[in-house]
Amino acid sequence: MTVTVADLIDIMDQIAPPDLAEEWDNAGLQIGRKDWPVKRVWVSLDPIPLVVSAACDAGIDLLITHHPLIFKAPKSIDFATPLGRIIQQSACCRLSIYSAHTNLDAAADGINDILADQLKMTDTIPLVEGSAGTGTGIGRVGTLARPTTLGALAREIKETIKVPALKYTGSKDLPVRRAAVCSGSGSSLMGAFFASGADVYVSGDLKYHDARDVEAAGLGLIDVGHFASEHLIVDILVERLTAEAKKRSxxxxxxxCPLETDPFVSI
Structure with a gap:
């Protein structure tokens, strides 16, 4: 049978329904054609030039990413710019690029649920309920499998998600039982964290004043970084896509994609 880009989009739409995406987002097919045949698929976090170039060299037909290639409609496509070169190269190599962004964040068993699972959280609910309801939404809040301290939790997270370094705010001896998480950039959900009753907030891209506010409230904050909090979806998405493809013969x-690394280097 001939598998097309549309067939893979159908699978992705089941994993991360498009109607869960935020209004400002641009999830979906970024470049390519739905009727193009697909034999080889790569999954990555970002459609960066390194990944796209390597995908073309490797004869990949479809690149599925978390972050979209295009957030806002460009006024021109200049092949001398990074975006223009990606579009030119993808078109010439017949490489389609598809992105599942905030819909994959919000979906049941999406990135936020996976991050919560890494922390062994139970009885989780969305930190911010989505319009679709039924347990979907951005972030998660729940109960840790066992009470611990902020310092011990930070060390456990560092080992579990394999980051070379992370930052935390609060007393290392702070008792923590309930946790809130948000994959990627979680600064905009600080208000939801304070209202959630959680003892600690685990996310990425957190700001100086976020830390000061948490410090003043006597709570905990753990910044694992944007990349680390989301890249964990890549291998799991490969497993899910492979299982579904096998089911559909x-x-x-x-x-x-074997090339991605965190753009920030710890020294």
């Missing part, structure tokens, strides 16, 4: 090779 689709002859596909689906792999995680």
């Amino acid at each position: 689709m002859p596909l090779s689906i792999e995680a």
Whole structure:
């Protein structure tokens, strides 16, 4: 059977329904054609030039990413710019790029649920309920499997998600039982965290004044970084896509892009 980009989009739409995406987001097909045939698929966090160039060299037909290639409609496509070069190269190599962004954040068993699972959280609910309801929404809040301290939790997270370093705010001896998480950039959900009754907030891209506010409230904050809080979806998405393709008898090779690293280097 001939598998097309549309067939993979159908699977992704089940994993991360498009109607869960935020209004400002641009999830979906970024470049390519739905009727193009697909034999090889890569999954990555970002459609950066390194990844796109390597995908073209490797003969990849479809690149599925978390972050969209295009957030706002460009006024021109200049092939001398990074975006223009990606579009030019993808078109010439017949590489389609599809992104599942905030819909994958919000979905049941999406990135936020996976991050909560990494912390062994139970009885989780969305930190901010989505319009679709039914347990979907941005972030998660729930109860840790066992009470611990902020310092011990920070060390456990560092080992579990394998980051070289992380930052935390609050007393290392602060008792923590309930936690809130938000994958990616969580600064905009600080108000939801304070209202949630959680003892600690785990996210990325947190700001100086976020830390000061948490400090003043006698709570805890753990910043694991944007990349680390989201890249954990890549291997899991490969597993889910592979299982679904097998169920549908689709002859596909689906792999995680082996090239991505955190753009921030810890020294």
